[in-house]
Amino acid sequence: MLIMNQKNNAVLNLDHIKKVFTAGGEVLAESRGGDLDSLGDYDTAERAKAVLTEITCTYSEYSTYTSAQRFGVHETAFEPPKVYTMPKE
Numbered sequence: 001m002l003i004m005n006q007k008n009n010a011v012l013n014l015d016h017i018k019k020v021f022t023a024g025g026e027v028l029a030e031s032r033g034g035d036l037d038s039l040g041d042y043d044t045a046e047r048a049k050a051v052l053t054e055i056t057c058t059y060s061e062y063s064t065y066t067s068a069q070r071f072g073v074h075e076t077a078f079e080p081p082k083v084y085t086m087p088k089e
Helices: 045-060
Strands: 002-004 011-013 017-023 026-031 036-041 063-066 076-079 083-085
Touching: 017 045, 026 045, 045 083
Parallel strands: 002 083
Antiparallel strands: 002 011, 017 026, 026 036, 063 076
8 A cells, every 4th residue: 555645745555664653743664674654743632643543554555356257256356455645734
């Protein structure tokens, strides 16, 4: 999944992120190399934690669909979300 930062000037790929966490009102991403990137800055620590929860909920969502019957079997596919955009506020 990709995360568009709050300023809409950078996209981070979660495949290259070690962790996403809050520090006060800021949501930060730590790369596997140890670099820190700010994903967004919010008025309160509670709002930052709520945004972090939104990210985890979005990451855990999957779209499911069933294809047409093929060889007498219905195939079900799961597709993960592609992008999460950080809220402005």
